[in-house]
Amino acid sequence: MSREKLHALMRRGTDFLGCEVAIMCGAMSWVSERHLVSAISNAGGFGVIACGAMTPELLDTEIAETKQRTDRPFGVNLITMHPGLFDLIDVCENHDVGHIVLAGGLPPKGSIEAIKGTGAKLIAFAPALSLAKKLMRSGVDALVIEGSEAGGHIGPVATSVLAQEILPEVARDIPVFVAGGIGRGEAIASYLEMGASGVQLGTRFVAAHESIAHPDFKKAFIRASARDAIVSVQIDPRLPVIPVRALKNKGCEEFNVKQREVANRLDSQSVEMAEAQLQIEHYWAGALRRAVIDGDVENGSLMAGQSVGMVKREESVADIIAELTEQASLALSYRG
Numbered sequence: 001m002s003r004e005k006l007h008a009l010m011r012r013g014t015d016f017l018g019c020e021v022a023i024m025c026g027a028m029s030w031v032s033e034r035h036l037v038s039a040i041s042n043a044g045g046f047g048v049i050a051c052g053a054m055t056p057e058l059l060d061t062e063i064a065e066t067k068q069r070t071d072r073p074f075g076v077n078l079i080t081m082h083p084g085l086f087d088l089i090d091v092c093e094n095h096d097v098g099h100i101v102l103a104g105g106l107p108p109k110g111s112i113e114a115i116k117g118t119g120a121k122l123i124a125f126a127p128a129l130s131l132a133k134k135l136m137r138s139g140v141d142a143l144v145i146e147g148s149e150a151g152g153h154i155g156p157v158a159t160s161v162l163a164q165e166i167l168p169e170v171a172r173d174i175p176v177f178v179a180g181g182i183g184r185g186e187a188i189a190s191y192l193e194m195g196a197s198g199v200q201l202g203t204r205f206v207a208a209h210e211s212i213a214h215p216d217f218k219k220a221f222i223r224a225s226a227r228d229a230i231v232s233v234q235i236d237p238r239l240p241v242i243p244v245r246a247l248k249n250k251g252c253e254e255f256n257v258k259q260r261e262v263a264n265r266l267d268s269q270s271v272e273m274a275e276a277q278l279q280i281e282h283y284w285a286g287a288l289r290r291a292v293i294d295g296d297v298e299n300g301s302l303m304a305g306q307s308v309g310m311v312k313r314e315e316s317v318a319d320i321i322a323e324l325t326e327q328a329s330l331a332l333s334y335r336g
């Protein structure tokens, strides 16, 4: 009975995505590749390939390989500032990709039309109510609202607040998926009751059996608690730092030392501003790959959300999705 209630609350999301449960696995660079994406979709959820900085050729292979592993729908996440964005959209079109998620800022000129021209549904991130309305007017088909509890690049506002500000205003008109800090089904049930069509989780799926993340990366997730997933700190206003939530490690401490060092060199005029800013910007280049693929959990970037405390063991994607849906159903059954 309560399972029916859950499915009814998710129906708009499942109809939109073409899957059984409206749980998307958010694209995670290096982690969301053919194996995890196909496993999520095969388990009834919705997998999303993280294109990141891939070339069109690499994306082409990744989509083809994912299709080899699942005949269910999955999406592709493209970053707005990728210099080859329009070529990547063509690759998606050639593969008949049904859903494209645009991340990393407002869609650049022409990109919404180009994506919709492929026949794909377009999902965009709305970091505030005004932008949600703007995106809706420009023709996007669904929104993700992601709060600052999430892993990776984050905005300043918590999921609980974004959900209250945005869902009552737009969820009647457009499917909205809530992301950031979701680790259990009870939270999924409550966002659905607030009007969400579904949810997007990342952190909770990193340690899945099917994830290719290095065993040490997974171990770091299993050991960590919520308070270990901290936001990168900007030490000097002249040296902008993009906020990223990740598990604290030696790399984070050294990043702070580096910022102080570069700031001191700016004070003593031994470095130009542009060069100083570049040194900070480049500090984490390749760091996620080093951690996820090579297992360098000391110096690499351990992007993780606060829900990391709810990652207790390595388990299959199907078990994670079954557990989340059971918790959500049970929570709904208590409502009577």
Ligand SMILES: Cc1cc2nc3c(=O)[nH]c(=O)nc-3n(C[C@H](O)[C@H](O)[C@H](O)COP(=O)(O)O)c2cc1C
Residues within 6 Å of the ligand: 025, 026, 027, 028, 029, 031, 050, 052, 077, 103, 104, 146, 149, 150, 151, 152, 153, 179, 180, 181, 182, 200, 201, 202, 203, 204, 302, 303, 304, 305, 306, 307
């Ligand atoms: C390791 C990691 C890498 C991520 N990489 C990306 C990315 O490349 N593109 C993107 O749009 N979001 C990225 N995210 C965010 C996820 O897609 C998702 O929205 C987020 O993890 C949801 O919040 P949660 O971590 O609290 O579950 C990343 C998150 C993690 C943990």
